[in-house]
Amino acid sequence: MIPSDIAFLALVIAFVLAVYGLATGAYGSWLLANSENRLYNKLRGNLLVRSSQHAVFANAFLVTLASGFLFWALFTHDFRIAYVAQTSSRDMSPSYLFTSFWGGQAGSLLFWAWMLTIFSAIAVWHARKNYPELAPYVGSVLLGIEVFFLLLLSFVSNPFERLAVEAVDGQGLNPLLMDPGMRFHPPFLLTGYMSFSIPFAYAIAALLTGRLGKEWLLAIRRWMLIGWLIQGIGLLIGAWWAYHVLGWGGYWGWDPVENVALMPWLTATAFIHSTMVQERRGMLKVWNLGLVVLTFILAIFGTFIVRSGVISSVHAFALSSLGPFFFTFLGIATIFSLGLIFFRLPKLKTEGRFDSLLSKEASFLMNNLLILGITFATFWGTIFPLISEVVRGAKVSVGPPFFKQVNGPLFLLLILLIGFGTLLAWRRSSGHKFIRNLALPAVSGIIVGSLLFLLGVRKFPALLSFSAIVFVFVATCIEFYKAAAARSRNTSEPFAIALVNIVRRNRRRYGGYIVHLAMLLLAVGITASSFYQYESTRTLQKGQSMSVDGYTITSNGLYVIQRPSVQVIYADLSLRHGQDYLGNIRPEKRIYKNWEDQPVTGIAIKTVFPNLDDVYVLISDIDQNGNATIRVFINPMVSLIWWGGVLFVIGTLICAWPQARRSVVRQRSTATEALVNRVGANVQA
Amino acid sequence: MWYTAKGMAQAVAVDTTRRRNLGLLVVGLVAAAAILYLVVSNFSANTVYYLKVSELQSSYHGEQVRVSGKVLPGSISRQGDKLSFTAYDGSGRMRVEYQGVVPDIFKNNADVVVEGTYDGQVFHAHTLLAKCPSKFQSKPSQGYAQ
Numbered sequence: 001m002i003p004s005d006i007a008f009l010a011l012v013i014a015f016v017l018a019v020y021g022l023a024t025g026a027y028g029s030w031l032l033a034n035s036e037n038r039l040y041n042k043l044r045g046n047l048l049v050r051s052s053q054h055a056v057f058a059n060a061f062l063v064t065l066a067s068g069f070l071f072w073a074l075f076t077h078d079f080r081i082a083y084v085a086q087t088s089s090r091d092m093s094p095s096y097l098f099t100s101f102w103g104g105q106a107g108s109l110l111f112w113a114w115m116l117t118i119f120s121a122i123a124v125w126h127a128r129k130n131y132p133e134l135a136p137y138v139g140s141v142l143l144g145i146e147v148f149f150l151l152l153l154s155f156v157s158n159p160f161e162r163l164a165v166e167a168v169d170g171q172g173l174n175p176l177l178m179d180p181g182m183r184f185h186p187p188f189l190l191t192g193y194m195s196f197s198i199p200f201a202y203a204i205a206a207l208l209t210g211r212l213g214k215e216w217l218l219a220i221r222r223w224m225l226i227g228w229l230i231q232g233i234g235l236l237i238g239a240w241w242a243y244h245v246l247g248w249g250g251y252w253g254w255d256p257v258e259n260v261a262l263m264p265w266l267t268a269t270a271f272i273h274s275t276m277v278q279e280r281r282g283m284l285k286v287w288n289l290g291l292v293v294l295t296f297i298l299a300i301f302g303t304f305i306v307r308s309g310v311i312s313s314v315h316a317f318a319l320s321s322l323g324p325f326f327f328t329f330l331g332i333a334t335i336f337s338l339g340l341i342f343f344r345l346p347k348l349k350t351e352g353r354f355d356s357l358l359s360k361e362a363s364f365l366m367n368n369l370l371i372l373g374i375t376f377a378t379f380w381g382t383i384f385p386l387i388s389e390v391v392r393g394a395k396v397s398v399g400p401p402f403f404k405q406v407n408g409p410l411f412l413l414l415i416l417l418i419g420f421g422t423l424l425a426w427r428r429s430s431g432h433k434f435i436r437n438l439a440l441p442a443v444s445g446i447i448v449g450s451l452l453f454l455l456g457v458r459k460f461p462a463l464l465s466f467s468a469i470v471f472v473f474v475a476t477c478i479e480f481y482k483a484a485a486a487r488s489r490n491t492s493e494p495f496a497i498a499l500v501n502i503v504r505r506n507r508r509r510y511g512g513y514i515v516h517l518a519m520l521l522l523a524v525g526i527t528a529s530s531f532y533q534y535e536s537t538r539t540l541q542k543g544q545s546m547s548v549d550g551y552t553i554t555s556n557g558l559y560v561i562q563r564p565s566v567q568v569i570y571a572d573l574s575l576r577h578g579q580d581y582l583g584n585i586r587p588e589k590r591i592y593k594n595w596e597d598q599p600v601t602g603i604a605i606k607t608v609f610p611n612l613d614d615v616y617v618l619i620s621d622i623d624q625n626g627n628a629t630i631r632v633f634i635n636p637m638v639s640l641i642w643w644g645g646v647l648f649v650i651g652t653l654i655c656a657w658p659q660a661r662r663s664v665v666r667q668r669s670t671a672t673e674a675l676v677n678r679v680g681a682n683v684q685a
Numbered sequence: 686m687w688y689t690a691k692g693m694a695q696a697v698a699v700d701t702t703r704r705r706n707l708g709l710l711v712v713g714l715v716a717a718a719a720i721l722y723l724v725v726s727n728f729s730a731n732t733v734y735y736l737k738v739s740e741l742q743s744s745y746h747g748e749q750v751r752v753s754g755k756v757l758p759g760s761i762s763r764q765g766d767k768l769s770f771t772a773y774d775g776s777g778r779m780r781v782e783y784q785g786v787v788p789d790i791f792k793n794n795a796d797v798v799v800e801g802t803y804d805g806q807v808f809h810a811h812t813l814l815a816k817c818p819s820k821f822q823s824k825p826s827q828g829y830a831q
Binding site (some may be wrong): 099174176247354357362365366369370376377380384395396397398399401402405406409410479492537596598599600601618621623629631638680 | 751
């Protein structure tokens with residue numbers, strides 16, 4: 001018996017406990033629901049539910065223990081374990097050793113399950129305190145998902161499988177993956193995929209109990225926001241990594257694996273918006289439950305695509321035996337949830353009606369339609385190779401231009417809609433008022449669009465996009481300004497403090513607006529870099545130069561640094577814009593001896609202020625005479641995407657941060673005070 | 686009087702609500718149709734056959750195709766920035782010529798995907814992607830940068 005056997009045992013016990021907890025939780029909940037006020041049934045039900053919840057907590061401990069063992073095995077180079085030998089090696093530095101945890105199939109599944117058990121424990125603990133009637137069901141659903149993943153880990157893809165003969169050294173991680181992005185991108189995405197399980201568990205709990213009122217909406221919304229944030233960060237880090245490491249000058253390639261990660265994030269975005277309509281007006285109940293279920297299904301589908309290799313991707317995945325398992329699980333989850341929704345249809349009747357096309361509700365509905373359109377197009381393009389193989393017998397692949405041509409216009413409309421949605425009121429806006437509110441933002445958009453045209457921006461979609469962005473920006477800023485100015489008048493706080501206070505007092509609303517502003521930053525970066533990227537490739541001898549889009553790059557020669565396991569060849573280049581000297585840049589090729597002399601390209605990126613061009617330089621080849629072929633991209637405004645990402649995180653945190661109940665009371669009382677003060681002032685006058 | 690006036694107002698309101706719901710439905714349907722149109726109209730122009738080397742037959746000559754295979758060890762030759770190699774897959778063999786940026790992980794026995802046209806003798810690739818087998822993730826070293 002070696003330590004890893006204990007870890008494997010922990011996983012098997014966790015699996016058994018998950019099955020036990022699912023059974024006791026389900027039976028206990030049933031007893032509670034059908035106790036007919038018989039004390040005996042109630043007591044038994046309570047005991048069973050308690051026991052099932054203890055299984056949830058125990059599993060968090062057991063899987064954490066197993067994960068701890070895997071970390072330990074990686075750090076102590078325990079090459080008796082197949083997984084450790086496959087994904088790590090002795091020469092890896094500790095700072096990358098831990099990334100081997102999710103460097104392979106079994107480990108990434110373990111990570112998924114680990115996060116699931118921890119999140120489940122937190123969710124059950126939280127539900128027990130705040131939603132005691134839902135908690136037994138939430139726990140049971142989460143345990144059901146745990147059963148599936150622990151089954152895979154225990155019997156199909158065991159991360160602690162032993163080698164017949166201990167390996168002397170491991171294969172290690174491909175040097176291409178030895179990048180800071182590797183430390184954060186996979187764990188965030190895996191956690192993101194996982195985190196959509198919790199809103200799903202709440203939705204199923206609400207359906208099972210028939211408690212389909214507003215109480216669970218807040219819980220689902222907060223958990224959905226958390227998942228949305230984690231998945232969003234995962235996507236952004238993925239884009240950042242692609243941009244800084246891969247050297248094709250872009251950050252998003254519409255690769256199947258990127259697409260499947262984007263889809264649940266999109267449907268979660270739709271839910272976050274449409275749930276407000278249900279909260280306010282009691283409408284769209286079925287739709288919202290459908291979105292929660294769809295998000296979960298897409299998240300499992302994403303995990304499945306990443307793990308199964310059914311769709312050829314440039315991300316390489318060994319075709320694995322997991323496919324049928326995932327397929328079965330997806331089938332069960334889909335049929336079960338849709339069946340439940342259908343069964344509960346009578347309880348899901350809408351309470352309100354749409355009053356007007358000129359209302360926030362209508363704009364949210366359009367937002368949902370567009371987002372689902374984007375999701376559908378992405379899904380269709382991603383799985384089409386599979387469909388065509390089944391239907392026509394030939395694999396047909398769909399290229400990135402398809403996604404750009406379809407999703408580009410839809411994203412543009414979505415941005416425009418942010419502006420309209422912000423300006424519209426609930427229920428109905430009066431036409432006059434709406435047009436008055438619309439005037440300043442719309443005129444600003446048109447003016448900026450015209451200015452850009454005069455300055456030489458002649459690509460129509462780009463002009464449209466920039467005008468839309470300005471329109472939404474102005475509309476959002478006015479919203480902040482109006483609220484802060486009104487508060488400043490009423491409370492005689494200075495404007496800046498009033499601004500901070502309105503955000504503090506209504507975090508959901510203004511946090512949402514901050515996320516909108518973040519999306520605008522992303523949109524500026526994406527539009528500029530999609531339409532105005534310049535590229536040039538040239539072989540440079542020492543002293544020769546090349547120019548791209550007003551930038552001149554002159555070679556000062558190639559240099560070599562020898563390190564124990566890697567040889568670094570770098571080109572020393574000086575960068576000028578017109579006559580201005582902007583500094584030296586040094587793209588490199590690192591040649592790894594332990595990897596059959598595999599070269600890894602080190603890209604040099606310099607962001608030039610104030611026009612925010614990224615000068616993106618790499619060595620694409622070195623010829624026999626020792627001259628480097630230099631490839632240069634000028635990527636305008638890509639840095640705004642990363643800043644937008646930071647703002648997205650801030651805005652979402654503001655939204656999701658629990659609003660203390662007391663502050664709501666205080667808000668009311670200050671509003672009353674303000675009213676009293678004003679009335680008092682009037683009376684005195 | 687007052688009751689009837691209110692009743693009338695309500696009746697009118699219900700009627701307009703119904704009309705507005707209809708309006709919403711129409712707007713929604715138009716949007717859905719537009720999305721579907723976007724998908725359909727952009728679809729066929731952006732699809733290519735995705736084949737294995739052994740599946741590449743004469744019927745695909747001259748057509749844009751995507752082919753996946755492995756690099757035959759020892760078949761790589763470079764002349765300046767021109768690269769040529771043989772891709773194989775089971776029994777299939779195909780000579781590939783390519784000019785452009787070569788992915789870092791391109792080497793003997795690497796899994797590659799090439800896109801271009803086949804003239805019966807040589808595959809003229811305009812895109813070369815390499816996969817790194819058995820590892821969790823590898824990314825395109827040369828992708829779609831347009």
